[in-house]
Amino acid sequence: MKRLLLVFTLLILVLPMTDMTEAQDTAVSLREFAAQNNIYIGAAAWTQHLDVPEHSEILGREFNMLTPEHEAKFCMISSARGEYDFGRVDELVEFAEAHDMAIHGHTLIWHSCSPDWVENGNFTRDEAIEVLKEHITTVVSRYKGRIKYWDVVNEVFDGAELRDTVWLRTIGPEYIEMAYQFAHEADPDALLLYNDYGAEGINDKSDAIYAMAQDFVNRGIPLNGIGLQSHFDLGGINFASIAENVARIGELGLEVQFTEVDIKYLGDTDEDILRRQARDYYHLMEVCLDADNCTAFIVWGVSDQFTWLRSPDYFNNPTVQPLLFSDDYQAKPAYFALMDILMRRVGATSILSDDAIAAILNDPVAEVALPDATFTDPNQLAPDSVPGVAYYAPMGVTITLDGDLSDWGNVPRVTVDKGTLDGPGAESYEFAVAVDDTNLYFMANVTDPNVMFGEFGAGDWYQTDSVEFYINATGNLAAASYEPGVVQIGILAENATQPAAPLYGGGSSDTITVSIAAVETETGYIIEASVPLVSDIWNITPEHMGVLGFQTHLNGSSGSGRDAKFIWSAADTQDQSWTNPSLFGQLIFWDKNQ
Numbered sequence: 001m002k003r004l005l006l007v008f009t010l011l012i013l014v015l016p017m018t019d020m021t022e023a024q025d026t027a028v029s030l031r032e033f034a035a036q037n038n039i040y041i042g043a044a045a046w047t048q049h050l051d052v053p054e055h056s057e058i059l060g061r062e063f064n065m066l067t068p069e070h071e072a073k074f075c076m077i078s079s080a081r082g083e084y085d086f087g088r089v090d091e092l093v094e095f096a097e098a099h100d101m102a103i104h105g106h107t108l109i110w111h112s113c114s115p116d117w118v119e120n121g122n123f124t125r126d127e128a129i130e131v132l133k134e135h136i137t138t139v140v141s142r143y144k145g146r147i148k149y150w151d152v153v154n155e156v157f158d159g160a161e162l163r164d165t166v167w168l169r170t171i172g173p174e175y176i177e178m179a180y181q182f183a184h185e186a187d188p189d190a191l192l193l194y195n196d197y198g199a200e201g202i203n204d205k206s207d208a209i210y211a212m213a214q215d216f217v218n219r220g221i222p223l224n225g226i227g228l229q230s231h232f233d234l235g236g237i238n239f240a241s242i243a244e245n246v247a248r249i250g251e252l253g254l255e256v257q258f259t260e261v262d263i264k265y266l267g268d269t270d271e272d273i274l275r276r277q278a279r280d281y282y283h284l285m286e287v288c289l290d291a292d293n294c295t296a297f298i299v300w301g302v303s304d305q306f307t308w309l310r311s312p313d314y315f316n317n318p319t320v321q322p323l324l325f326s327d328d329y330q331a332k333p334a335y336f337a338l339m340d341i342l343m344r345r346v347g348a349t350s351i352l353s354d355d356a357i358a359a360i361l362n363d364p365v366a367e368v369a370l371p372d373a374t375f376t377d378p379n380q381l382a383p384d385s386v387p388g389v390a391y392y393a394p395m396g397v398t399i400t401l402d403g404d405l406s407d408w409g410n411v412p413r414v415t416v417d418k419g420t421l422d423g424p425g426a427e428s429y430e431f432a433v434a435v436d437d438t439n440l441y442f443m444a445n446v447t448d449p450n451v452m453f454g455e456f457g458a459g460d461w462y463q464t465d466s467v468e469f470y471i472n473a474t475g476n477l478a479a480a481s482y483e484p485g486v487v488q489i490g491i492l493a494e495n496a497t498q499p500a501a502p503l504y505g506g507g508s509s510d511t512i513t514v515s516i517a518a519v520e521t522e523t524g525y526i527i528e529a530s531v532p533l534v535s536d537i538w539n540i541t542p543e544h545m546g547v548l549g550f551q552t553h554l555n556g557s558s559g560s561g562r563d564a565k566f567i568w569s570a571a572d573t574q575d576q577s578w579t580n581p582s583l584f585g586q587l588i589f590w591d592k593n594q
Contacts, residue, residue, distance in 0.1 A: 028351065030335070031064035033342035034297070037289055040102055041338075042298035044069035044260070047088045049306060050095055054329040059302050060099035062324075067104040067259070067298055068092050069308075074135060075113040081131065084138060093146055104259070104298060105143065107151035107195060108136050109179055111165040119166050128170035133182045140186035149296075151195040151227055151259070152183050160204040176212070177221045184222035195227030195259055201241030210248060217252050225255030225293075230284065231300070234265035234273065235576040235583070237280055238481055243287045250293035257296035258288060262322035263334070264309050265574050266420050269321050278333035278360045281324075285341050297338075299323055316421075333360060377410070381434075382590035385414045388570025390586040391550060395542050397434035397592070399441040401528045403519030408432055408443055416554065416566045420575045423563030424450075426524075426556025429467065431568070433550070433587060435542050439515075439530040442469045444554070446493070448524035452557045453494045461505045462578075464557045465493035467527050468506065472549025472581045473538035479549075480582045482507050484537045486549070488578055489514055491527050496520045504529075507578055511537050542589040550587030551577045 034041035042065030049055045059066070070076060071088040078084050096103045107113075109132070123131060140150065153176055156163055167175040183192050194213065199206035209226065216223040226249050228242070246256045261284065263277050288294035301307050305327040309315040321327075324335040340357050343350045350357070370390055373383035381394035391414060399407050417428035427447040434441045444467040455464040462468075467490070474485035482488075488506035495503050495518035502516045512535055517528040533540040540548065551572065556564030565575055572583040 028339065028343070030062045030339060030342065033339065033346060033348065035064060036346040036348075037342055039288060039294065040065035040104075040257075040296035040298070041342075042067055042102075042104060042296055043302050044106075044298065044300045045092060045095075045302065046306070047071060047091045049302070050091065055302055055306075056095070058325060058329060060095070060101070063101065063302075065102045065104055065296055065298060066092060066096040067106050069106070069301070070113075072105055072139075073107060073110055073113040074118070075115045077139070078115050078117075078135070080115075080117055082134070086142060089143075093143060097146070102149070103143075103147045104257075104296065105140075105147040105150040105190075106259075107154040108139060108183065109152065109167065109175075110154040111156070111163055111167075114166055121166075123170055125171055128167065129175075129178065132167065132171070132175060132178060136179060136182040137186045140183050140190065144187040145189065147187075147190065149191045149193060149225075149257075150183055152179050152192045154195045155197065156194075157196060157199070157205055157208055160208040177216065177219075180216070180222050191224040191255070192222055193225045193227045193255075193257065193259075194223060195229065197229040197231055197260075200228045200230055200232075200245065200258075201238045202245050203241075206245050210245075210252075213249065213252055213254060217254070223254065225249075225257060225295070227257050227259035229260040230258045230262075231260055232263050232280065232284075233576060234263055234277055234280060234574050236574070236579045237284065238579055239283050239287055240481060242284075243290065246287060246291045246294060250291060255293050255295045256288075256291065257294070257298065258284065259296070259298050260300040261298060262300045262307065262309060264315055264317065264320050264322045266317050267573065269319065274321075274333045275360055277322075278337040281334040282337040282341055282357075282361060285338050289341065289345055303327060303329055336360075379410045380412050381410045381592040382412050385412060387414075388568060388585060390588055391433060391568075392588050392590040393433040393435055393440075394590050394592045395435050395544070396437075397441075398436045399434055399439075399443075399528065399530070401441075401515055401517035401530060403517050403526050403528060405443065405445065405526065408434070411443075413445075414568070416552070416568050419553070419564075419566035420573070421556075421563055421565035423556065423558065425452075425558040425562065425564035426465065426554055426566065429524075429554045429566065431467075431469075431552050433469075435533070435589060437533075439532055440471070440540065441528070441530045442552070443529075444469075444527045444552070445521075446524040446526070446554060448493075448556060450558060451493050451496075451520060451525050452559060453497050455557060455559065461490045461492050461503065462555050463561045464555065465525070466490050466555045467493075468551075468553040468555070469529070470549070470551035470577055470581070470584055471531070471538075471587075472584055473540050474549075477547070477549050477584070477586070478582050480580050482579070482581065484508075484511070486581045487512050487531075487537070489529065489531070490555070491516055491518070491529055493518065493520075493525045493527070495527070496525055508537075511535075544589060544591035544594055546589045548587040549581055549584035551581075551584040553577065 304321040382392035490506040492503040554566040569585040
């Protein structure tokens with residue numbers, strides 16, 4: 001097998017032929033240049049994959065750190081108290097040592113993988129502490145001096161609160177620091193991490209983790225770093241927020257590792273998906289290399305064929321390709337993007353030309369040419385919408401928020417019935433937008449035969465029946481991250497049951513005043529909402545053909561979380577408007593007197 005065989009059409013398009021030849025024939029590896037950048041480049045592995053020659057060859061050649069993906073967890077190695085089977089862990093450790101790879105132990109304590117004898121043990125507090133100590137001491141002592149890093153506890157936070165686990169119930173929150181003390185006693189030289197998902201950037205969860213870490217540091221609890229799992233959605237990564245979080249962790253004197261990196265998406269894989277995925281990998285590695293305390297970048301597998309994300313239990317795209325190597329072990333654009341930044345950072349001549357990496361990192365500039373305004377109904381107060389691209393909002397229309405749609409009269413309405421999830425939680429919705437001298441008004445008339453009320457709290461509003469609308473009033477429609485003047489507003493159907501206490505959420509929604517009216521109908525529910533034109537974050541002056549960034553979504557649930565998702569903007573094919581406003585469409589003001 002050629003070392004860097006290019007089979008993806010995308011790279012054929014973006015790489016000159018000379019670059020392709022060099023990429024094929026140059027004997028370079030990710031681990032070589034990761035080491036020169038003083039970081040580990042790692043991959044998760046299962047023992048059965050070591051029997052696949054190409055898999056083990058790439059794992060040993062390209063990576064200088066190995067993480068047991070699942071086989072070192074408590075439930076996998078212990079069938080009864082005091083009984084352990086380390087065969088598979090030993091095999092992975094021996095492979096790593098034979099290939100001069102550091103080992104990232106994963107994980108000592110995780111709520112989703114406690115043995116049945118622990119979960120159903122009915123231990124007293126003192127007995128549970130002894131079980132915890134026995135397990136950690138047994139495992140860490142066995143690999144003392146061989147496993148450099150351990151994820152001691154994994155995913156103990158559910159949002160900003162401690163997760164309900166057998167350890168929390170029997171011991172109390174002290175079990176977390178006890179676990180670190182026990183691990184340190186078993187191997188004083190091992191570096192001990194806390195590992196979690198959904199806390200890569202600044203949010204309530206990462207704030208809670210930071211507070212715990214700060215407390216541990218202040219009290220001398222042996223915590224050495226934080227693992228940021230980094231299971232990301234394509235185009236949904238707030239790199240600036242992640243960098244801010246990495247920096248504040250560094251100020252505590254702690255390492256950061258990106259521990260379980262993969263980048264998923266919905267739908268079929270095409271050239272642009274692979275290019276955008278490569279760009280996300282590049283910028284995430286850029287965050288790591290820019291931070292003195294980032295010590296590892298670990299991908300959650302080697303080949304796409306074995307990714308956990310192809311299981312319907314975890315994701316709903318059975319052909320997703322979230323990793324660096326394809327099903328047949330060919331290097332993907334994401335691999336070359338990582339190689340490029342690692343090489344350039346140490347002054348080496350990259351295997352990609354400047355034009356080739358620019359083609360990966362830069363979106364093609366697409367000018368949106370709107371057709372001439374048309375009126376399907378001559379009584380309309382504004383032109384027809386351009387599907388998925390532009391909505392014309394009539395000016396000088398005053399709306400009363402009361403759930404009665406009669407005052408929306410001749411305001412054009414748009415029906416949306418497609419998106420990223422087509423489950424039974426909703427059928428479709430129509431929306432309209434209007435503006436007067438003081439407010440911008442949004443209306444959604446939802447068709448949903450089974451509206452869910454009270455299913456989730458306000459913090460999980462997007463998992464239940466709700467509508468969303470988005471505004472970008474910054475004047476920069478190409479803005480790719482949220483900044484003052486960009487707002488996501490998600491409004492729960494449950495507002496129909498408690499009108500005195502508006503329920504809404506969304507990115508930066510707390511920076512703007514939102515007024516809401518909601519009513520249940522025979523076919524679903526209606527949401528009316530308004531936001532002021534003048535506020536602390538924007539000053540919108542409607543004028544004929546003036547433009548704002550705009551988007552709207554519908555979330556539908558049939559009782560167990562969101563199973564329907566409809567999206568208006570044609571640019572948002574992955575449900576990423578919540579983090580990337582460049583995917584919005586346009587809201588164009590229309591003077592109805594023109």
